[in-house]
Amino acid sequence: MDYLSPTYFYDFESNEIQAIVSEFKDASLSQKEIAIALYNKVRDHWRYDPYSLSFNKEKYRASEIAKRTNGHCIDKSIVLIACLRAMDIPARIHLAKVKNHIGVERLIEKFGSNELTPHGMVDAFIDGKWLKLSPTFNTSLCEMLRVAPLDFDGENDAVLQEFSADGTQFMEYLEDYGHFEDVPMEFMERNARKHYPNIFDANSNQTEFQL
Template identity: 65%
Template sequence: MMDYLAATYFFDYETDEVQNVIKEFKTDSLTPKEKAIRLYLKVRDDWWYDPYHISFSKEGYKASRTAGKQNGHCLDKSILLIACLRALRIPARIHLAKVKNHIGVERLIEKFGTNELTPHGMVNIYLDGKWVKASPAFNKALCEKCNVAPLEFNGEQDSMFQEYDNQGGVFMEYLEDYGHFDDVPFDFILNNMKEHYSEITKIYEGQTEIRL
């Protein structure tokens, strides 16, 4: 197995910012599974989901950078969760995919020209001898606003995006699985964005961060 506990440039869990996030979980009274579940909920709900702030620089994808903000998109929140898990000696890695959003897509289509989001970031967590998926992107308040049940995680089963809203309408659809990575694949992420959002990347070429 790769070293899925290592600190890296992106999973910089030795920083004060990340250590401050996990301080309440540094206790022997919680099992690794309990820590993973509570950390998932903390990252899911304490950072508001924001897909409209995009970074084109490596620094923008550091866990410590997200830890110091109040929001983040799926990649930001997944990277932060992985760093926190690794800091608590729970193996974790990033998993990327392409997804299609079917609810509240007007602004997405206006800004991105499509309701397909890529690369979408989620987390693989190693618990009790197996890998399970967790998607901490959509905070509870946003789910309630979109009339979608918040995505829960029990540490035993994959926790993917909700397929349907509370009325049974299609919510999220997975289009393509890019697989998992032992560290943040920055070049892959950048090239993926350039391929799928060519107009945006051309307009903002040379900038390190943009807000759509």
């Protein structure tokens, strides 16, 4: 599989993505250092927002996401993958089902559940091994929820904030759907429609949702 080339979704040759990675084009930086810096930038620059759903493929191009100030887990993962590939670091999308346990009242109200699926994260190939990264929750949101920001050290997976500062369970991974060569639009739509029937039954042909 090719995890370095641009695609329709990972359009890293675009001006928007090149602008993001430009500050990291420094020969003195290692791939690990670049990956850590890009992870932190994507984690904190885009505010996490799970309440906007779309099944229009144009909305999932990295260059389009880069123009926005917020995004959900898949949006942020796509941007990070595009940036990593732009810096010659192999990267691919990885999907799962997760369950949130803190600050879930609005999630349950809008989705009918505190289970989020598909949840997007990133696989990145750094120093000879694949690592899983989840740049989803920006630091300011974590501070509000009293959860430590999820840091990435360039050597270990960074996917799970299991507990808050007071020991309350925060996130739980329920199911792993594996990695995909490109953004799997059909799988994502089928998965969401299956898990959130209360949203989609009354809007069967709708492809944009602001919850």
